[in-house]
Amino acid sequence: MPFTLSKPLRFGDCDLTGIAYHPAYLSMLVDVNEAMFASFGITWKEIMFERRLGMPTLSMNILFTKPAGYGDVLTFNVHVRNIGRSSLELETVVTVDSAVIWTIRQKIVLTSLETHKSTPWPDDIRAGLARYLEPVAAQ
Numbered sequence: 823m824p825f826t827l828s829k830p831l832r833f834g835d836c837d838l839t840g841i842a843y844h845p846a847y848l849s850m851l852v853d854v855n856e857a858m859f860a861s862f863g864i865t866w867k868e869i870m871f872e873r874r875l876g877m878p879t880l881s882m883n884i885l886f887t888k889p890a891g892y893g894d895v896l897t898f899n900v901h902v903r904n905i906g907r908s909s910l911e912l913e914t915v916v917t918v919d920s921a922v923i924w925t926i927r928q929k930i931v932l933t934s935l936e937t938h939k940s941t942p943w944p945d946d947i948r949a950g951l952a953r954y955l956e957p958v959a960a961q
Contacts, residue, residue, distance in 0.1 A: 862950030
């Protein structure tokens, strides 16, 4: 089952025509990813400042399929597709009234903030992420 969160598209997220400004989507995605970690009791503040770990994005593949407008409520469905030793593959499907408006595939790597090298996921974070694990079925 995916992690799901809904967010309204605000005035500041839109261009002058009232259509979503696509860079605002990425800011919203960061908020959603942060909320997913908080849903299993681990804050990004703890990860970064106490554990001294970072989660840079290695890659993103975004497909925009339909515009969203000011006042629309975007529902983010975050599917954890793979949890590697130090990597995390997410697929987020964003809908408005059940219509897909954009999809993003994102790969994140856990790193040490001291060495800037990849590091294995701690067991508690791995267990939290596993709640949302839905590997893509083989085709």
